[in-house]
Amino acid sequence: MTIYHNICPADCFASCRLLTKVQNGRIVEIKGDPKDPYTGGKLCAKGYAQLEKVYSPERILQPLKQLEKGSGKWEVISWEKALREIATILVRIKEEYGDLLPVCLSKYLGTMGLQSKSVEAFFHSLGPVTTILGTPCEATGMDALNLNYGSYKKPPPEDMVNSRLILIWGANPAWTAIHQMASILDAQENGSQIVVIDPVFTATAARSDHYFQIRPGTDGHLALGIAKILVSEDLLDHEFLNNYTTGWPKYRDFLKKVDLDEVASLTGIPLPKIHKLAHLYGTAKPATIWIGIGVQRGLTGGQSVRAIDALAALTGNIGKAGGNVHYLSYDQILQAGDHAQYHTPYQKIHPSHRHLGLDWYTRLDSLDPPLKFLWVAGRNPVSQDPDSTAVKEALKEIETVVVADQFLTSTAQMADYFLPVSSPFEHEDVIISFWHYGVGMNEKAIPPLGESRSDFAIMNGLVNILHELKPGLSTFPSLENEGEWLESQLSLEAYDMLGISDYRELAKSYSRIKLPSVPWQDYQFPTSSRKYEFYSRTAENLGLPPLPNPSPQVSSSSSYPFRLLVVRSYATLNSQFYNLQLPRSLLKKPFLLIHPQVGRLINLREGDIVKIYNQMGEIEMYISFSLSIPQDLVVTWMGVVDRNGKEINSLVSFSETDLGEISFGSRGFAYNNCFVNLTRVG
Amino acid sequence: MRLGMVIDLDKCIGCRTCAVVCKSHNAQPPGTWWNRVFTPGSDYHQNAVGEEGNLLMTFLPVSCQMCDNAPCEKVCPVGATFTDDKGVVLIDFERCIGCRYCIAACPYNVRQFNWEDPKKVKERAGYKEDYQYGYPADVRDEDGRLVYTPNRPVGTVEKCTFCFQYTSQGKNPACVDACPSKARIFGDLDDPNSEVSRLIRERQAFRLKEELGTNPKVYYLPASKPNR
Ligand code: SF4
Ligand code: SF4
Ligand code: SF4
Numbered sequence: 001m002t003i004y005h006n007i008c009p010a011d012c013f014a015s016c017r018l019l020t021k022v023q024n025g026r027i028v029e030i031k032g033d034p035k036d037p038y039t040g041g042k043l044c045a046k047g048y049a050q051l052e053k054v055y056s057p058e059r060i061l062q063p064l065k066q067l068e069k070g071s072g073k074w075e076v077i078s079w080e081k082a083l084r085e086i087a088t089i090l091v092r093i094k095e096e097y098g099d100l101l102p103v104c105l106s107k108y109l110g111t112m113g114l115q116s117k118s119v120e121a122f123f124h125s126l127g128p129v130t131t132i133l134g135t136p137c138e139a140t141g142m143d144a145l146n147l148n149y150g151s152y153k154k155p156p157p158e159d160m161v162n163s164r165l166i167l168i169w170g171a172n173p174a175w176t177a178i179h180q181m182a183s184i185l186d187a188q189e190n191g192s193q194i195v196v197i198d199p200v201f202t203a204t205a206a207r208s209d210h211y212f213q214i215r216p217g218t219d220g221h222l223a224l225g226i227a228k229i230l231v232s233e234d235l236l237d238h239e240f241l242n243n244y245t246t247g248w249p250k251y252r253d254f255l256k257k258v259d260l261d262e263v264a265s266l267t268g269i270p271l272p273k274i275h276k277l278a279h280l281y282g283t284a285k286p287a288t289i290w291i292g293i294g295v296q297r298g299l300t301g302g303q304s305v306r307a308i309d310a311l312a313a314l315t316g317n318i319g320k321a322g323g324n325v326h327y328l329s330y331d332q333i334l335q336a337g338d339h340a341q342y343h344t345p346y347q348k349i350h351p352s353h354r355h356l357g358l359d360w361y362t363r364l365d366s367l368d369p370p371l372k373f374l375w376v377a378g379r380n381p382v383s384q385d386p387d388s389t390a391v392k393e394a395l396k397e398i399e400t401v402v403v404a405d406q407f408l409t410s411t412a413q414m415a416d417y418f419l420p421v422s423s424p425f426e427h428e429d430v431i432i433s434f435w436h437y438g439v440g441m442n443e444k445a446i447p448p449l450g451e452s453r454s455d456f457a458i459m460n461g462l463v464n465i466l467h468e469l470k471p472g473l474s475t476f477p478s479l480e481n482e483g484e485w486l487e488s489q490l491s492l493e494a495y496d497m498l499g500i501s502d503y504r505e506l507a508k509s510y511s512r513i514k515l516p517s518v519p520w521q522d523y524q525f526p527t528s529s530r531k532y533e534f535y536s537r538t539a540e541n542l543g544l545p546p547l548p549n550p551s552p553q554v555s556s557s558s559s560y561p562f563r564l565l566v567v568r569s570y571a572t573l574n575s576q577f578y579n580l581q582l583p584r585s586l587l588k589k590p591f592l593l594i595h596p597q598v599g600r601l602i603n604l605r606e607g608d609i610v611k612i613y614n615q616m617g618e619i620e621m622y623i624s625f626s627l628s629i630p631q632d633l634v635v636t637w638m639g640v641v642d643r644n645g646k647e648i649n650s651l652v653s654f655s656e657t658d659l660g661e662i663s664f665g666s667r668g669f670a671y672n673n674c675f676v677n678l679t680r681v682g
Numbered sequence: 683m684r685l686g687m688v689i690d691l692d693k694c695i696g697c698r699t700c701a702v703v704c705k706s707h708n709a710q711p712p713g714t715w716w717n718r719v720f721t722p723g724s725d726y727h728q729n730a731v732g733e734e735g736n737l738l739m740t741f742l743p744v745s746c747q748m749c750d751n752a753p754c755e756k757v758c759p760v761g762a763t764f765t766d767d768k769g770v771v772l773i774d775f776e777r778c779i780g781c782r783y784c785i786a787a788c789p790y791n792v793r794q795f796n797w798e799d800p801k802k803v804k805e806r807a808g809y810k811e812d813y814q815y816g817y818p819a820d821v822r823d824e825d826g827r828l829v830y831t832p833n834r835p836v837g838t839v840e841k842c843t844f845c846f847q848y849t850s851q852g853k854n855p856a857c858v859d860a861c862p863s864k865a866r867i868f869g870d871l872d873d874p875n876s877e878v879s880r881l882i883r884e885r886q887a888f889r890l891k892e893e894l895g896t897n898p899k900v901y902y903l904p905a906s907k908p909n910r
Contacts, residue, residue, distance in 0.1 A: 026812050032860075042862040045702040055813030174695035178862040181695055185863060201730045201910070203696050206739035211910050449812075570697055570728070581712050581807055582705070586698055591726065606725065627737055628730040 004445035005033065005507040007431045008047055009424045010573050011109035011137075013157075013177040015433035016043050017510075018050070020425055020445040027051060027425060027446060037510050038157070038436045039179050045571050049582040054423045054449070058579050059406050061450020064418040069396050074418070079451060079461060082417055087465040089400050090126075093372055094473060101354050102372035104130035108343065109137070110378030110405070110576070113429035113442065114489040115482050116455035117339040119377045119404075122463065124339065124350060125476040130371060131350070134358040134666025135343050136384060138328050140296035142345060143659035144305035145327060147536040148313070148548075150527035152345065152663075153519035154329045155288070155321075156512075157436050161186060162322030165193045165284035169308055170219065171292025174203035175570040177435075181207075195280055197222070198294075199565065200635060201628040212277055213630065215268040216563055216672050219295045220304030220550025223311055225263035226278040228255045230314050235282030237316020244523045245313055247535020247547065254547050268630065282315055286322035294567070297672040302659025306548035313532050319520040332437040332513040335494035340432075345663035357666035361385070361394035362654055376403045377421075377455060382410040383575040383639050386654045386669055388647035389617065404458055407579055410647055420452040427454035428482050430489060430503055437513040439490075439498055441506035456482035544658065560614045560675035562598075562634045566648055575639030589622045590642055593635040594678070596625040602680060609643070609681040614674070616653050619646045620681055634676065651676055684750075684769040685844055686871040686899035687858070688878045688887065689743055692906055693865035696721065696728055696741035700857035700866065704745065707845065707856040709816025709832040711800035712807045716792070716842040717745035717857055732909060740905040743866075745857070746771060746792045746842035747890060747898035754784035754793065763839075766823060769871075769899055770844045774827040780837035789891050792841050799836040821847045844868075871899060 006018040017033035030051045034041035053059075063082040067073040093102050105123040107116075123129050145152050160166055161183055173181040181204065188194050188209070196208040197219070205211040214222055230236060231252060241248045264271045281287055289312060296305050309325050317323035330344045341347045349355065356367075361381070364371060374395070382391045388410070395401050395414035403415035412418050426449065429442035448454070453461070463476045479485055486503050495501065498511045527533045540546040556563060568574065571583035578584060592612060594604075604610060610623045612634070619642035629635050640648050652674045660667035696719055704710070704717035720742045723731030730737040752771050755763045762777035763784055785793045814832070821830035823846070830847050834840045845855035849868075853859075858866040869876040878901070881887065887901040 023818075026814075028814065028818060039862075042860060043699065043703075044697060044862065045699050048699070048702045048706050048860075051706070051815055052809070052813060055810040057808035057810055174697065178695065178697050178699070182863050185693055201737055201739065203728055203739065203741075206730070207692075207695060207907060209907075581809075582702055585712065586702070586727075593726070593729070624726040624729070626724075626726065626729040627732065627734070628728070628739065 004443040005441065006030070006425055006445060007429070007440045007442045008050065009111040009113045009429065009431055009442070010046065010576065011112060012573060013435040014039055014179050015112065015431050015435070015438060015440070016047055017440055018043070018047070022445050025446060027054060035510055038433070038438055042179060044178050045583060045586060046573060046577050049577060049580050052580045052582055053577070054425055056580060058408070059449070060408060060418060060420045061452050062420060063451065066416055066418070069401065069414050069416060070392070072413070079453070082419065083462050083465050086400070086402060086417060087462060087469050089373060090466065091470045091473065094470070097369050100126045100129045102130070102369045104132065104356070104371050104374050106132055106374060106376045106379055106381060108135070108379040110380070111424065112431050112434070113424065114336055114340055114431070115427060115429040115486060116378055117337065117342070117489065118456040118459045118482070118485055119375070120339040120342045122459040122474065122476050123375070125474045128350070128352040128354065130354045130356060132356050132358070132360050134660060134664045134668070136358065136669050138293055138296070139660030139664040139666065140302045140657040140668035141291060141293070141305045141327055142663045143661070144296065144302045145309060146345070146663055147539050148306055148309050148533055149520070150525050150533070152327070152329055153331065153516070154326050155324050155519055156515070156517060157326070158183065159322060159324070159517065160184060160288060160326070161190070163187065163192055163286055163288040164322065165195060165280060165287040167195045167197070167281055167287065167289045168204060168208070169197045169289055169291050170295035171290050172198065172202040172204045172567070174207065176568050193280065193284060195277070199630065199633060200567070210277070210280060212269055212273060215266065215630070216565060216633065217298040218267040220300060220307040220548065221263050222267045222269065222274070223304065223307035224255065224258045225260055225267070225274050226281065226311055227307070227314055228258045228260060229275055229278035230282045230311070231255055233278070233282070235278070236314055240313065240316040240318065244525070245532040245534055246529040247533055251310070251534035251547055254549070281311060286320045287315065287317055288323055288326060290326040294672070296657060296668060297670060299655065299657060299670045299673050300550040301657045301668065301670065303545060303548050303550040307550060310534060310548050313534070318532065319518065319523055321518045324519055328434060329515065331515050332432050332434065335491045335497070335513050336432060337489040340489065343664070349665065355665060358385070358669060359654060359656070361391050364394050364397055371398050373400045374398045374402070376401065376411055376415070377405070380409045380411045380575045382414060383647050383649060386649055386652040386671065387616065388650040390654065404455065406452070409575060410641070419458055420450065421458070422448035422452040422454050426452065427456070428486060430486050430506060432513060437515060439494070439506055439511065439513060441503055443507050454482050456485050538662070542662070556632060556675050560677050562632055562676050562678065563672070564612070564651060564674040564676045565633055565635045565672060566638050566652070567635060569637035572637060572639060578639065587637070590640045591624045591636065592621040593626040593629055594623050595629055595631040596627065597631050598678070599623065599625050602678060604680055610678050611681050612651065612676050612678055614651055614676045616651050619648065619651060620644060634678070684871040684899060685849060686748065686769070686869065686878050686901065687844070687855070688867045688881045688901045688903060690865045690867070690903040691740055691742070692903060693863045694741045694743060695863050697862065699860050699862055700743055703856045703860035704842070706815045707817055708843070711803040713803065714794045714840070716794070716840070717743065719743045736909045738907070738909040744790060744792060744890070745900070747790050747896065747900045748844060750897035750899060751895060753787040753789065753896060757783040757787040759783065770846065770849070772823065772827070772829045772843055772846060773839060773841065774829065775831055775834055775838050776828045778838040780839065782839060784839055789894055789896060793839050794841065796834050796836050796838050796840065800833045817847045821850070823850070
């Protein structure tokens with residue numbers, strides 16, 4: 001029996017270290033590594049489902065070719081044949097168009113491992129290709145912070161225990177970051193106040209000291225209201241405001257125009273409660289704000305994040321232990337190879353590439369040269385991008401679609417070629433946590449199941465054939481195995497910082513990329529004014545509101561009176577884990593949560609099937625009554641499919657947020673801008 | 683020594699990690715859960731209960747309550763259910779005749795019956811041959827009684843054993859070690875200095891259906907957060 005060190009590669013806060021017990025070539029147990037400084041060896045339910053995921057009957061272990069996209073008529077094909085056909089297509093495109101601009105990669109965070117960055121590297125090695133910029137996740141909020149600070153920094157997660165007040169704004173760590181929840185509860189035990197602002201009365205809210213139920217999309221307005229009260233009651237840090245900010249007088253004037261009664265009616269939070277919230281945050285020192293990803297998913301999500309962040313500046317919580325704002329940092333990724341920076345603000349965009357935004361699939365017709373070839377890895381856009389139907393149509397239109405994955409996801413069902421990827425336990429990898437910056441090595445515990453291969457091995461195989469068919473088409477280095485690839489995926493500085501001379505030592509070393517334990521302590525803000533900017537010239541130059549100004553929101557209409565909020569569930573991760581027994585049996589059927597009062601109005605009982613529809617289409621789900629949500633909201637889980645297998649995002653129309661292009665080249669998706677109506681089925 | 687568990691409902695976040703880890707460590711077939719986490723008052727997990735302006739949401743993990751005065755044991759006609767010298771209520775899988783009186787007698791609804799051979803149930807779930815989960819070996823107590831086996835015989839009853847395979851070695855139960863919120867504490871109720879004893883003394887611990895006189899060794903610390 002041997003124990004291997006692994007890391008859960010999911011797009012998650014914890015990047016849990018795992019101990020994998022292998023007996024006779026078979027994994028018999030996966031558990032948390034008690035030495036993991038962030039998790040202490042605790043996993044979540046998904047972590048324990050990893051074993052089932054490895055041996056799931058639904059895992060595809062041979063390359064497949066589909067006779068017609070979406071037909072389900074798959075044929076087993078050999079690797080040699082599949083890769084040779086794909087390579088031949090690339091060569092043909094090159095011959096026909098003179099370059100590979102019709103070729104495009106769609107990759108995101110299905111795995112956080114640096115090993116899979118070989119996919120990005122391969123496409124960059126082809127000379128000019130088409131690149132999809134942007135991220136469906138955090139771009140809007142990142143831009144907001146960029147406008148305020150000129151950059152993105154956050155404290156390490158442990159710093160929350162230094163806070164006298166933790167304001168969790170639109171995050172639900174009890175579901176999505178359970179380890180952080182543990183330290184929040186520890187802080188609470190030591191006397192810190194936990195305040196939660198969320199449209200849904202979540203498990204996190206239930207454990208808080210103060211909860212404020214907000215109407216979705218009005219977060220920025222609430223922040224302005226709080227700011228106005230902070231000003232009028234002089235709960236301000238004048239020293240910080242006078243010395244380290246610009247545009248403060250303009251912001252103060254702007255706040256004068258904020259009508260608190262209007263804020264109360266917009267947000268649905270009564271005025272006395274807004275006063276209370278302002279007092280709580282304005283008087284606790286230090287206080288921190290954790291801004292969740294949900295806040296920035298509205299039409300003016302970016303300005304909302306700016307306004308929330310501005311509260312930290314008003315109260316002088318910036319640059320202090322236990323203060324600041326927790327959102328996301330990318331500085332740790334600067335210690336990884338170039339290709340790890342593909343979807344970060346630091347990406348070095350190839351000037352000769354053609355750049356498409358997140359809206360690429362809505363404008364295929366206008367592209368010259370057209371898109372002829374798309375490679376999808378670590379991503380499930382049919383499920384996760386807005387307007388699933390449009391994404392499917394786009395995939396149909398593209399001549400050749402290759403999907404590399406472990407399962408026949410809804411995107412894979414639209415592929416011509418399916419390439420089976422090995423599970424994280426079957427190849428070496430290195431993972432850097434985006435939340436706590438821990439760096440660890442993922443060992444190969446067992447050989448790849450069936451014919452599956454690591455992303456690196458897939459790209460390497462393709463390169464070898466390309467070199468033979470058309471030498472020089474790709475400059476991807478000739479390497480033996482993913483080990484050689486991984487050797488070059490950390491900066492020399494990182495090796496020093498982590499105290500290692502070989503990445504393999506990371507399996508048993510528990511160090512982190514060292515970032516300042518208290519960001520902004522020096523008050524050096526890399527904005528154009530070198531100060532914290534309430535008034536942003538960058539925004540002004542881009543034609544955006546220079547002051548944090550969330551303009552009024554679109555709201556529900558009489559035809560579609562309910563806002564649909566799609567949240568990450570506690571047992572799944574975006575579209576991952578639904579196909580496994582364990583998480584599925586926790587979640588049971590695909591449920592839509594509605595307020596019981598709404599149920600009474602349309603004559604529904606618990607467990608009935610309801611049709612959810614809007615201008616985009618309709619889907620059918622079971623309903624469950626929930627007092628956790630307001631009456632004009634309906635809630636379900638990200639990545640869920642309805643009882644007929646239809647994606648939830650087929651109801652979400654493509655619409656953009658207000659920010660994102662400064663950092664990521666494309667604005668974010670305004671997922672929360674989705675309105676629906678309900679009727680009973682049968 | 684009397685083994686007992688304390689579950690702090692102020693800390694439980696309802697994540698169900700304990701349910702999953704119990705299931706995998708104890709090789710429970712699909713459909714069988716020795717350990718479940720409920721949201722009292724709501725059928726659907728993680729929904730608030732109460733009324734507008736006075737809402738709350740608490741979670742209640744429930745597994746075998748390890749009754750000192752165990753109704754399941756009393757009704758067992760063949761002595762298959764017994765209490766060991768540490769107070770752990772166990773089932774001898776070689777004695778259980780599947781009469782299911784204990785299921786009817788247990789007021790906590792934690793006992794589950796193997797209507798089918800668990801191996802077959804796992805097969806039907808389509809698990810690959812390679813996917814075997816849970817503690818892999820048979821475990822017998824000092825008297826040779828079979829109190830754990832990865833696939834319980836068809837026609838027998840099963841439930842939480844306080845993770846006999848681990849706790850008999852002085853380790854913690856799987857759910858205690860796995861709880862990310864540190865909401866579960868395990869120890870010796872007879873030892874006044876143990877953490878469980880201290881918490882029970884200091885925190886107004888209660889037990890489920892105390893009025894029945896079953897005298898469980900699983901204690902709960904009440905949730906104290908305000909309603910809203
Ligand atoms: S693992 Fe802990 S926090 Fe999660 S449901 Fe179980 S007892 Fe509660
Ligand atoms: S909870 Fe049920 S199974 Fe457990 S000891 Fe009590 S009566 Fe028996
Ligand atoms: S003690 Fe073991 S068997 Fe009992 S509920 Fe916890 S994990 Fe399950």
